[in-house]
Amino acid sequence: MLTPIPDRCPHCQSKRITLVEYSYDDPNHYDGVSEIQCKRCKKRFGRWSKKELAPGEAEKIYGGNT
Ligand SMILES: [Zn+2]
Numbered sequence: 001m002l003t004p005i006p007d008r009c010p011h012c013q014s015k016r017i018t019l020v021e022y023s024y025d026d027p028n029h030y031d032g033v034s035e036i037q038c039k040r041c042k043k044r045f046g047r048w049s050k051k052e053l054a055p056g057e058a059e060k061i062y063g064g065n066t
Pocket of ligand 1: 009012013040041
C-alpha cells in the first residue's frame with residue numbers, strides 16, 4: 001500500500017511543502033506522513049488520495065481504501 005510521497009505540491013508544483021504526520025490519538029493516525037501542506041498556495045493534500053483536503057478534513061489512512 002505504500003505510495004511515494006510527493007516532493008512538490010500537486011497544485012502549484014512548489015517544493016515548499018510540509019509533510020504532516022497525524023498524532024497517535026488521531027483516528028487517522030498512520031506511522032508516517034498522511035498529509036502534505038503547501039507553504040505557497042496553502043492548500044492541503046492527502047498523501048494517498050492526492051486530493052485537496054477541505055478545512056478540518058483529514059486524510060483517511062490509506063486514503064480510505066483499506
Ligand atoms: Zn501549492
